[in-house]
Amino acid sequence: MNPFVRATVLAFFAALAMTAGASRTALAQDTTFRGITLIGNYDPLRDKISVAVLPVSGAFGDSLRAIVQRDLDFSDRFAILPIEGGDADAARTGGAASGLNYSIFKRLNAAAVIQMTSTPTGVHVALHDVVKGQVVNVGDFALPSAGFSREWRMAVHRTSDEIARWMTGQRGIAATRIAYIRGTGKAAAIRIIDSDGAGEITVPTDENGISPAWHPSGTMLAYSTYGDVASRIVLFDLTTSNSRTLTTAPRNTQYITPNFMPDGTSILYARSGESGSDIYAVGLSGSDAPRRLTAGRGAENASPTPSPDGRRVVYVGNGYGQPELYIMDADGTDARLLTEYDLSDKNYRSDPDWSPDGRLIAYQEKIGPAFQIRTIRATGGTPKQLTSEGVNEQPSWAPDSRHIVFTSTRSGVRQLWILDTETFRMRQLTTSAGSRLAAWSSRLTQ
């Protein structure tokens, strides 16, 4: 019952063109993208391309294959076909120049076959189009010699992401990391894990560090500190492991919720003090005085999150009573309420995150007794509720503007989960209780 077996033959490009979007148009112009021939009315957001990944010989071959299969699976754009030893052996015989027996894969309803071969410097990848019966893309990828190392795994994730781009025109999100907080009280610390949950490290931070945020380059984190020593915004360089204080809050004030502007040269944050909380911007050089963007007049404005073009900022404010989402221009003018508000509506809305494609804002809203994740178009309108089981909060978008990492109690305790907003598939990312405040990085190039 393969969804692709229908009457019409449709090149994937045609389907891609139907899903308008600036970033996708740009990718469609990329000449290295060939795509995979699909049969049937393919919906690129809901349907999955059936892919077979052949066994890989050589040291780490099994791990390489397992990671690529999982990366493609976690992208929620591919259905991974299990290829048993017999099929794999049969597939290699009786084929054409490529050495693949395409009839076997046609029988398995595979649209694409990924063939990986270990090389002295890494891995050679060939992408087979089963309908065309030919190789449609090849590439060589360098892998660090230390198999299973954090760097090796990230290089494999980058390979997976490029293979995904060969098939769909859009790079995968496996080569990303997620920063978050785990632990309570003084044991709380900032951790970083790969998008598949592996390779955790603990960032050497102040014991009261909170609210990690990624620099757009993926090479730096910002976080704020709280407690009985002066609150600070701290920058942590992931390349050198050096920390530096960007700015220290004056007495009786607290810096919270830092976020980088998309150009990576400045940080937005909230300063909370005796006259409420206001949003400020400060350059990373530390030489310029912070600029105040909101005039809260006693209200609490916090959690500033810029639009991907850096022209607007969504934030939380409670000028009307309970916390609501507002959007203002990046210079602090023209602030407007984003979330619908009326006097009978006592819903608490907070923790906004602007999708990388600029279309949607994910946030948490109190529905009944518990927070749930919702999205709303950046232009306003009717929100869409994405969760309902347990308490779900603190959403952060993946670079594909499709997946969201968030905090959920659905398993009994707070853990990080990943939701595909197109298929609503969920997967649990962390297995240590008390995980929260996740921030998803951009695609990492190192």
Add this chain to the structure above:
Amino acid sequence: MNATRRFAGLTAALLSATLIDACHKKAPDQPAPAVAPAAGPNADSARRAQEDAARRAAEDAARRRAADSAAAAAAAARDAAAAAAALRTTLTAMVHFDYDQSDLRPEDRAILDAKVPILSANPTVMIRVAGHTDERGSDEYNLALGQRRASSVKAYLVQHGIADSRIQTISYGEERPMAQGTDESAYLQNRRAEFDITGGPQTLRKP
């Protein structure tokens, strides 16, 4: 053996009767012995004994007085320490808040009112007010709410004459719960402002 013993008893009785009679007859002829001081080694030793007794009594009294006064001092110190501890307890007594609110409730204003005279009587004492929240709001936004609660407490104390510079405000948001649990009684305990004495003398002066 019995006859011999009976005879001895009788002899003793007769003898003692004779002796008593003799003493009785003799007594009126003898002058009464003088109580007045008399020279000789026996008189000296009596005087020394008297002096020793007097000295011992004086020493005992002094010891008793010293013990009494030490006890009194200890009691006073205990009282003072208890009073200081009580002052400290009053000064660091927590106040609590309604859900998502930073306004002071009447009972919490009374708790703050009790702190004002202590702060006035101890002008070098510095305090730190830490605002806390329950876990129901946003983790991050709760840091702002905690700061607002601490600020609200500080504003009240400043209005009542305590110098701004003596009160520092910080927030822990929901990061340092007082009570674990997910019911209203735990939440109520966690929505609080805590007070720390960060400077000034060890012993607080009474207002």
